[in-house]
Amino acid sequence: MDLPILLYHHLVEGENVDAGHYEVSLRQFEEQLDTLRRLKFETIDFATLTEMLDGRQKPRPRMAIVTFDDAFQSFANLALPALKRRGMRATVFVPAGEIGGSNRWDSAKGFPRREIMSEDELRQIAVEGTEIGSHGWAHRSLPECSEAEAREELFRSREHLRALGHAADVFAYPHGHHSKNSAEMVAAAGYRAAVSIFSGAPSVTADRYAMRRIYVHPGDTPWRFRGKLSRPYLRLMARRGMPAEASVVAK
Numbered sequence: 653m654d655l656p657i658l659l660y661h662h663l664v665e666g667e668n669v670d671a672g673h674y675e676v677s678l679r680q681f682e683e684q685l686d687t688l689r690r691l692k693f694e695t696i697d698f699a700t701l702t703e704m705l706d707g708r709q710k711p712r713p714r715m716a717i718v719t720f721d722d723a724f725q726s727f728a729n730l731a732l733p734a735l736k737r738r739g740m741r742a743t744v745f746v747p748a749g750e751i752g753g754s755n756r757w758d759s760a761k762g763f764p765r766r767e768i769m770s771e772d773e774l775r776q777i778a779v780e781g782t783e784i785g786s787h788g789w790a791h792r793s794l795p796e797c798s799e800a801e802a803r804e805e806l807f808r809s810r811e812h813l814r815a816l817g818h819a820a821d822v823f824a825y826p827h828g829h830h831s832k833n834s835a836e837m838v839a840a841a842g843y844r845a846a847v848s849i850f851s852g853a854p855s856v857t858a859d860r861y862a863m864r865r866i867y868v869h870p871g872d873t874p875w876r877f878r879g880k881l882s883r884p885y886l887r888l889m890a891r892r893g894m895p896a897e898a899s900v901v902a903k
Contacts (some may be wrong), residue, residue: 653704653857654886656693657717657847658684659865662766663730671870673763678730680870684877685738688716691881695740697783698822702844705860716881718742719847719865721787721824722755725767727779733804736780745787745824745847746774748809757791759824773817784818786810786843791826794834804835806841822846823864835861864889 661674669677672730677691678785693716701717703709711789718735720727723746735742750756752770769777770892778784788794788805789812797805806823813820821844825834828849838846848863853859866880879885 653711654855654883655701655715655717656881657719657856657863658884659720659849660718660720660722660731661866663726665730669870676868676870676872680872681731682734683874684868684872685718685734685740687695687874687878688740688881691740691878693881695735695742697741697743698785698845699783699819701857702821702860705845705857711809717719720744722747722766722775722791723751723769723787724755725769725773727782728769728773732777732780732782741781741783743783743822744777744783745785745822746809746813747787747789747791747826748812749789749804750791753756753760753793775817778818780798783822784813785822785824786813786820788826789826793827793829794825794837795829795831802837802874806837806843810841810843825849828894831863835859850892854891856886 663678664675665678667677668671669675677703688780693714694712695718696715720731720742723744727744750768753768755766774784775868786809789809794802794805802864810820818844823838823843823846825846825848845863848862849865850869851859851862851864853862856864
């Protein structure tokens with residue numbers, strides 16, 4: 653199946669947005685949700701998608717998945733209310749070892765400090781319909797990890813999230829980096845699916861352990877965003893495959 657899996661990180665109020673810091677304005681996000689609704693997309697989660705991939709549910713005519721990496725508090729404060737007002741849902745990927753902390757992995761790159769949701773906040777957004785997935789333990793690039801570090805990113809993160817009451821059946825590769833070996837470890841850790849940014853697969857779900865996502869950024873005008881939802885764009889991304897710099901990391 654081909655469907656748009658949208659990737660967000662952080663929302664800000666107002667229009668002072670830094671594209672280099674993986675953020676979009678709340679206004680832009682709400683306009684994009686309205687576009688999804690106007691085009692009659694149904695927002696689903698990965699639990700539903702994997703049921704379809706396993707043949708236990710039939711695919712819907714128009715589906716999309718909204719994802720947020722890093723579990724920043726801006727999801728609970730800004731994104732979730734916007735989603736609830738429209739009857740939509742999303743999936744949040746949590747760096748399990750950083751719950752209640754901040755984005756330490758971004759500090760060397762000059763990113764502003766962003767608070768990560770606490771255990772209680774994660775429970776609350778789950779009660780309100782948000783799917784919780786793993787984004788590793790300490791947000792380390794899997795292909796660059798030792799075997800012990802990779803097990804911590806994959807196994808320990810899932811075990812911790814499940815102990816908090818979340819299914820954590822889907823994994824998002826930190827930094828989008830993945831390889832054949834890391835994908836095999838994701839499956840061995842018990843995840844039913846995983847998402848990347850780039851993939852050489854011919855369709856979004858052809859490789860369920862490297863499902864390709866669409867990064868949304870402030871430069872996405874309404875027309876550009878609408879184009880990113882289209883099948884021609886999804887086919888274009890499939891033909892693009894893995895960029896050279898991503899392929900180096902994934903070896």
